Amino acid sequence: xxxxxxxxxxxxxxxxxxxxxxxxxxxxxxxxxxxxxxxxxxxxxxxxxxxxxxxxxxxxxxxxxxxxxxxxxxxxxxxxxxxxxxxxxxxxxxxxxxxxxxxxxxxxxxxxxxxxxxxxxxxxxxxxxxxxxxxxxxxxxxxxxxxxxxxx
Amino acid sequence: xxxxxxxxxxxxxxxxxxxxxxxxxxxxxxxxxxxxxxxxxxxxxxxxxxxxxxxxxxxxxxxxxxxxxxxxxxxxxxxxxxxxxxxxxxxxxxxxxxxxxxxxxxxxxxxxxxxxxxxxxxxxxxxxxxxxxxxxxxxxxxxxxxxxxxxx
DNA sequence: TCATCTAGGTCAATCATGTTGACATAATAC
DNA sequence: GTATTATGTCAACATGATTGACCTAGATGA
Numbered sequence: 001x002x003x004x005x006x007x008x009x010x011x012x013x014x015x016x017x018x019x020x021x022x023x024x025x026x027x028x029x030x031x032x033x034x035x036x037x038x039x040x041x042x043x044x045x046x047x048x049x050x051x052x053x054x055x056x057x058x059x060x061x062x063x064x065x066x067x068x069x070x071x072x073x074x075x076x077x078x079x080x081x082x083x084x085x086x087x088x089x090x091x092x093x094x095x096x097x098x099x100x101x102x103x104x105x106x107x108x109x110x111x112x113x114x115x116x117x118x119x120x121x122x123x124x125x126x127x128x129x130x131x132x133x134x135x136x137x138x139x140x141x142x143x144x145x146x147x148x149x150x151x152x
Numbered sequence: 153x154x155x156x157x158x159x160x161x162x163x164x165x166x167x168x169x170x171x172x173x174x175x176x177x178x179x180x181x182x183x184x185x186x187x188x189x190x191x192x193x194x195x196x197x198x199x200x201x202x203x204x205x206x207x208x209x210x211x212x213x214x215x216x217x218x219x220x221x222x223x224x225x226x227x228x229x230x231x232x233x234x235x236x237x238x239x240x241x242x243x244x245x246x247x248x249x250x251x252x253x254x255x256x257x258x259x260x261x262x263x264x265x266x267x268x269x270x271x272x273x274x275x276x277x278x279x280x281x282x283x284x285x286x287x288x289x290x291x292x293x294x295x296x297x298x299x300x301x302x303x304x
Numbered sequence: 305t306c307a308t309c310t311a312g313g314t315c316a317a318t319c320a321t322g323t324t325g326a327c328a329t330a331a332t333a334c
Numbered sequence: 335g336t337a338t339t340a341t342g343t344c345a346a347c348a349t350g351a352t353t354g355a356c357c358t359a360g361a362t363g364a
Binding site (some may be wrong): 013018019020021023024025026028029030031057121122124125126128132133135137139140141142143144145146147148149151 | 165166169170171172173175176177178179180181182183209271273274276277278280281283284287288289290291293294295296297298299300301303
Binding site for chain 4 (some may be wrong): 215216226227230231234250252253254258
């Protein structure tokens with residue numbers, strides 16, 4: 001292992017890196033816990049949240065677009081997407097220019113649910129960033145982006 | 153990374169918070185991807201990594217300790233733990249003071265595998281922290297700890 | 305026009321990850 | 335000597351997700 005830490009004893013640095021690793025796990029879990037619980041109350045899963053999120057972010061997208069963004073099989077996407085349409089969270093209209101493709105949008109109640117789910121997460125970030133300050137926010141974003149590596 | 157939009161509660165700020173949320177997901181995925189791939193090559197899963205990690209961090213722990221830390225059912229823990237013993241990554245010796253409890257430790261090859269798995273993750277953090285600087289590291293740790301919330 | 309391609313949908317089998325329930329065994333504690 | 339504790343194991347089940355095969359409706363091009 002390369003010692004990237006100038007001056008610190010290796011073992012102590014390793015322990016510090018372990019703590020960073022664990023902190024990432026705990027943060028991730030904390031961020032997803034509440035929306036997961038809300039979804040469970042509605043009999044829905046994380047996949048439904050992901051669908052709502054991406055349809056909200058890219059309205060008028062096609063099923064194929066969603067498939068590519070989510071990275072799941074079409075057979076798996078089909079059922080939760082149908083559920084979301086049936087309970088009125090997502091509206092699907094055929095594209096007039098090519099009636100094979102469906103244009104997906106959130107209904108008002110779908111947007112409301114999405115805001116409750118992702119909104120909880122955004123509020124958590126907003127509170128934390130407000131408490132830590134703008135410089136910490138910028139640094140967090142930079143470090144997290146570096147951890148993620150080059151993105152497509 | 154020039155997307156902070158400090159303080160305005162507008163759509164732009166919401167988009168910035170969405171980007172933070174997505175960055176967390178991508179970072180988490182990037183950090184876990186390589187160890188997951190290594191484990192898959194060995195026919196093992198994430199649970200094996202978790203076991204190796206916690207046994208490495210707290211040697212001489214009991215099965216019950218591991219159960220409590222991992223938060224899984226004992227029936228589920230049993231199989232992967234047995235596998236790890238069978239292939240010689242983990243050694244279990246009865247506690248001389250109470251021979252019902254097993255004291256779990258990593259074997260040298262178990263420690264080597266653990267170092268390959270978690271070591272990859274530590275190195276990623278080490279590289280990123282080295283590139284971003286100590287102040288960014290401190291800020292990242294603070295923000296991430298705040299995101300995680302109060303920890304037991 | 306007709307053959308072919310594309311977007312989407314659906315049935316069925318399968319696999320992985322975990323859970324719960326029930327019960328077994330060995331060792332310790334009272 | 336009985337009750338309790340630490341661990342192990344069999345079995346059934348739930349959920350999330352995949353692959354393969356096949357289907358329809360609509361678009362497209364020789």
